[in-house]
Amino acid sequence: MSEKKIHEDQKYVDGLLQNNSFIIQAIYDKFVPKVVNYIKQNSGDADQAQDVIQETIFTIYNQAKEKGLQLTCPFDAYFFLLCKRKWLNTLKKKNNKEVTINEAVLSKDDDAQELVFETALFEEKQALFNEMFQKLGAACKDLIKATFKIKSMEEVAKSLGVTYAYARKKKSLCIGQLTKLVQESPKFNQLNY
Amino acid sequence: MEDQNYIVFDQYLQGELAAEELIAFEARLKSDARFETAFKLYKDVSSHLQHKIENETETHAFRENLKNISNTHFNKIKTPLEAPKKPKVFRLGQLAIAASVVILLGLFMFNQFSNPVYSDYNTHEPMTVIRGADGMEAVMEATKAFNSADYIKANDLLRDGT
Incomplete structure (x- = not known):
């Protein structure tokens, strides 16, 4: 990844990171109509397209923020393929059977395919982590939240009325418990670990 | 055993392992695939939690902004599709008015000429x-x-x- 040249469209990713309304607007003006057409041609409507697009942009934002996403292909191809993938997954979940798809619009851009795969994987991980986090006990949830909100573990320990050593140990074990829940999930095998 | 691993994972990520421990840890990552997987997952989950909780306010602001722009954009798309329907309804209304006028006129004329009397022809x-x-x-x-x-x-x- 790092040897590849960063595409000039990285400006869109950076714009999302900065919550820049002009850039978000530009994405909607330039790249969204194509996605809306595709979804409409493949048994969807404008409302469904709106949801798919919003979620896709949110995922790109998250990946940029957490993983420092670097675009090595045009934003257009990357964005379109991501939305398409998401829409096909939605259709599969809904119908639970084979769907006929208009495959006329397919990118042959390998960089784009690779990046889309990474983002999709990132999104699946996030979804599973979030789902499993909800299954943790209240004490673990509170401790984890406090740990990342209040940066100093001494303060966390103080606020929870426990010793520093206990708070540290408990934090590791709570995160460990979460990883265990993730690993035990049937979805874990799709996550490429 | 697992619990001990989690504690070491966290110490490693916090940069708290002593030199010797660090060497042992990294050697084990290379030799023990399961240990490595467990560590990678722990690292990913930690990073996810950190990002999610630390940036909660920023992320929320972004989501709201995105939602607004999205709504504005899609309202623009959706309205021109519905607009041509209005004149259709209007034309239908006009047609209904015209039809009732014709029917009323027809009824009136029918009533006028349906009962001929002598005076109609008495010229x-x-x-x-x-x-x-x-x-x-x-x-x-x-x-x-x-x-x-x-x-x-x-x-x-x-x-x-x-």
């Missing part, structure tokens, strides 16, 4: 007289009587004249 051309003929006076009288609708008198006069 007569005025009687004409040829000058210089005999019995002129009686004929003139009869004409006058006829034209003033006194048919009985006209009849008598004409019968007498002929």
